[in-house]
Amino acid sequence: MWLLSVLLPLVRLYLCGVKVLLYQLFNRSFTLPVLPKQNGRVAIVTGGARGMGFETARHLASLGMHVVIAGNEEDEGLAAVKKIHEEGSDGKAEFVFLDLASLKSVRLFVQKFKARGLPLHVLVNNAGIMLVPERKTADGFELHFGLNYLGHFLLTNLLLDTLKKSGTQGRCARIVTMSSATHYGGVLHMDDLQSRACYSSHGAYSQSKLALVFFTYYLQERLTAGGFPVTANAVDPGMVDTALYDNLCSPAQAAKKPVAKLLFRTPAEGASTAVYAAAASEMEGVGGWYLYNGQKTQSADVTYNTDIQAKLWKQSCKLVGLQEA
Numbered sequence: 200m201w202l203l204s205v206l207l208p209l210v211r212l213y214l215c216g217v218k219v220l221l222y223q224l225f226n227r228s229f230t231l232p233v234l235p236k237q238n239g240r241v242a243i244v245t246g247g248a249r250g251m252g253f254e255t256a257r258h259l260a261s262l263g264m265h266v267v268i269a270g271n272e273e274d275e276g277l278a279a280v281k282k283i284h285e286e287g288s289d290g291k292a293e294f295v296f297l298d299l300a301s302l303k304s305v306r307l308f309v310q311k312f313k314a315r316g317l318p319l320h321v322l323v324n325n326a327g328i329m330l331v332p333e334r335k336t337a338d339g340f341e342l343h344f345g346l347n348y349l350g351h352f353l354l355t356n357l358l359l360d361t362l363k364k365s366g367t368q369g370r371c372a373r374i375v376t377m378s379s380a381t382h383y384g385g386v387l388h389m390d391d392l393q394s395r396a397c398y399s400s401h402g403a404y405s406q407s408k409l410a411l412v413f414f415t416y417y418l419q420e421r422l423t424a425g426g427f428p429v430t431a432n433a434v435d436p437g438m439v440d441t442a443l444y445d446n447l448c449s450p451a452q453a454a455k456k457p458v459a460k461l462l463f464r465t466p467a468e469g470a471s472t473a474v475y476a477a478a479a480s481e482m483e484g485v486g487g488w489y490l491y492n493g494q495k496t497q498s499a500d501v502t503y504n505t506d507i508q509a510k511l512w513k514q515s516c517k518l519v520g521l522q523e524a
């Protein structure tokens with residue numbers, strides 16, 4: 200029984216990976232259209248210091264945005280800011296500390312951001328970790344679920360009033376959330392969201408990425424119902440050669456290297472769908488989409504179940520200490 204609970208999520212995750220690689224073998228990466236200038240607009244990119252987050256931050260800054268790179272690794276964050284400025288971007292970049300594995304840190308980050316009175320036009324929920332050994336966040340949540348999902352759930356909810364004020368009916372503020380094809384193999388254990396019964400790093404990662412899709416759809420429903428000028432979309436970047444894979448076990452690392460060289464996307468290619476969702480004119484007013492390779496794509500059937508969406512939202516509010524509006 201224990202073996203099955205560990206093996207099944209692993210097999211499901213690797214099957215999702217194989218499917219993506221086959222797609223990438225036969226299809227080119229999505230090419231971004233010409234994007235409108237974003238001067239005077241402000242973005243927050245979580246985990247924007249490296250990988251796809253960096254490429255997203257860099258691209259948004261090149262369009263004239265003021266980009267706040269929010270992350271937990273200060274040296275890397277400052278180096279990223281320096282690089283963006285050295286490239287002579289039209290916009291501006293800065294690093295602000297945020298540890299998504301701590302609800303206190305999320306609250307502090309938002310408090311500091313709001314104290315500056317800046318608007319917020321784009322929030323990119325990009326940061327993430329994958330396949331880490333069993334660990335807990337500062338608040339005692341399983342690390343994948345706590346950091347990838349709950350950290351972003353709280354961050355988005357606390358920034359929602361600023362996003363609502365910053366968007367206009369002709370130019371909505373945008374929330375872009377990085378999910379993953381692994382969500383197709385994920386299972387949401389509503390009665391065991393913290394994977395206490397049996398820990399599988401593969402299952403925990405997939406569950407966190409599945410939760411982000413439920414979250415995006417339900418959030419969009421609420422925004423639409425309230426008539427707010429904010430849109431929320433989920434993005435699947437494909438398989439991208441980044442440090443995210445650093446926790447693979449040694450044999451998997453060895454197998455990954457040649458495959459990554461041939462078939463993985465580069466971080467810039469991987470970031471292109473997030474940049475598209477954040478800045479393309481074609482995405483104006485569009486919300487509640489799961490975007491893959493620049494196109495609306497069907498997510499897992501279960502993600503459209505509004506009862507589960509609502510249940511997860513309610514439970515998440517409880518876990519992070521938010522009053523349900």
Ligand SMILES: NC(=O)c1ccc[n+]([C@@H]2O[C@H](COP(=O)([O-])OP(=O)(O)OC[C@H]3O[C@@H](n4cnc5c(N)ncnc54)[C@H](O)[C@@H]3O)[C@@H](O)[C@H]2O)c1
Binds near residue numbers: 247249440
């Ligand atoms: N690389 C892929 O193939 C792939 C596929 C699907 C989805 N994704 C998703 O894309 C996103 C970006 O990943 P990547 O591939 O660029 O990986 P990456 O490891 O290069 O970047 C992850 C970023 O998250 C940040 N981060 C980690 N823990 C944090 C914390 N506690 N607080 C704040 N920031 C933290 C890191 O500092 C880093 O900047 C992730 O959400 C990942 O799940 C990646």
